[in-house]
Amino acid sequence: AQSVTQLGSHVSVSEGALVLLRCNYSSSVPPYLFWYVQYPNQGLQLLLKYTTGATLVKGINGFEAEFKKSETSFHLTKPSAHMSDAAEYFCAVSDYRGSQGNLIFGKGTKLSVKP
């Protein structure tokens, strides 16, 4: 069965510092991978996704992620954190079983940004 593990339920960085949120996946088939952001009391917004092709994926708000098959990882990075990046981030894999294309999410990482 597919699964997603996010290392660190809470990450704190200073404004301007590198943001690194870790995600490892388990999948017996080539995965479709996603990062979503959730601001307080809001739904999920897609940051970026990997389907096929280039392994470095660029998303919105300056975020990017690299698919590393050998490490089964899809870590999210941003060179310089802004206060507005404070939110919860979810890594997800698309469930290949059935026709739904539903998402299997990790437990999330809450990012705090200190001034």
Place this chain on the structure above:
Amino acid sequence: ETGVTQSPTHLIKTRGQQVTLRCSSQSGHNTVSWYQQALGQGPQFIFQYYREEENGRGNFPPRFSGLQFPNYSSELNVNALELDDSALYLCASSLEPGMTYEQYFGPGTRLTVT
């Protein structure tokens, strides 16, 4: 273009009661998926509706049921509410079912069961 909307925003119910949550899909989308997000957890797939038929289900009991209407809006019904049903319920719409179609999420309905 209107995005995915959900109603109500918040809801408080008593254990044993029944609840109906509503979702309007994005224009042109015929597929709606429902997810449950418990506190401190990632969303979990409940079920999906495609062209008014259930198109797959996650690991949720039958007291979780749904409907999709001809305009592709959808309802999630939960009978015999339990305390553990307290969660944020998210719906997501997509152009079609399947991995290649992006899911667009609504803001969610926060359900509290007391």
